[in-house]
Amino acid sequence: MPPRDADATRQRLVDAATAEFAQYGLAGARVDRIAANARANKAQIYHYFGSKDRLFDAVWENLVTQIVAAAPLDVDDLPGFAARLSDTYAARPELIRLITWQRLERSGDPPHEFAVASIQHNVDAIAKAQKDKVIPDRLDAGVLYALIIHAAALWGMTSPDVLAVVDVRDPDQRREIVRSTVAALLT
């Protein structure tokens, strides 16, 4: 048994909660399962986080930070940016699931300040690149950004029924499709 360490316990709880929420969502998640998988006790969850909802908040906070850090925008290579973001999603499928659960089960939440700031920053960077003629300005910068983000999430959001017919499994091929899609948007 490792020695007592509040930070480590807290972290194990967040990790276990991330997995649980990604799989079952907020309503479907079970607090007992999270505690068990974190090798902790249910009372710890209430001690550290206060409620199931606030535990989800902590998971979400953690997630937003990670996603923003994972794929920094590169205005000189937007197809490459989309490809890298797509790779991140492919490597960690729980990211897209959590983003989706959050949208469905927390639709009333106010926008996440840090996320909005990061998005605004990226949109501004694209607008500037358009002004400098590095990128075509046919599309509004914000719309272009939304389309790029959306394209990067393609494989994580495509219906299994479509995948049953299309069946593109090779990660390189998937990445290439995302890249060339974004490239097509920039012509």
Add this chain to the structure above:
Amino acid sequence: MPPRDADATRQRLVDAATAEFAQYGLAGARVDRIAANARANKAQIYHYFGSKDRLFDAVWENLVTQIVAAAPLDVDDLPGFAARLSDTYAARPELIRLITWQRLERSGDPPHEFAVASIQHNVDAIAKAQKDKVIPDRLDAGVLYALIIHAAALWGMTSPDVLAVVDVRDPDQRREIVRSTVAALLT
């Protein structure tokens, strides 16, 4: 009070369940609420459908049929097809929510036969149009179809945080973005 009518009651239950599942998902939905909103009794749900899960099946069955019928593929105007599908989603936001819940909460389900057949049919039509040089064949037919479907769902799947920055609310503008995105894929 309307006379007793099994079919009508069944339909009211499916309608109420559709709204409930769209809002709260499978785990979050409450059988009592569905019964109340359908002006029916909970026991009728179990009489007609057997379980909460099988009620969801009925809703899903109904939904698949509607979506397939709502926007028939037109290989001569794929941007228009995407725009029309996008309009359908805009007019009925519960469609995308249900599709999303289904993907998250029923990821283990076998592919829906009718949906797969419809997708296969559409992909075949695109492949044929490519062979006839009506559409460029740079992209595999299935991949192209997946991209078109994905583009049509853009506004229903874009994060509220992104929308807080981008803020494209006008339906005509939204439709036009979807249309031109698909057009760009076909160059």
Add this chain to the structure above:
DNA sequence: GTGTGTCAACTATCCAGTTAGTTGATAGGC
């Protein structure tokens, strides 16, 4: 021994699913 981290056991509530019984339509006998 004092305070923080940990835990088993408890409680109150919620909720899917059941049951036993009622109501309303209808058809056949007279």
Add this chain to the structure above:
DNA sequence: GCCTATCAACTAACTGGATAGTTGACACAC
């Protein structure tokens, strides 16, 4: 036309198990 048997549609009240959240006691570090 009216009574009544039958069945399907419907309902209120109940049950048992699951589940979020609580409590009070114990253990280890200092």
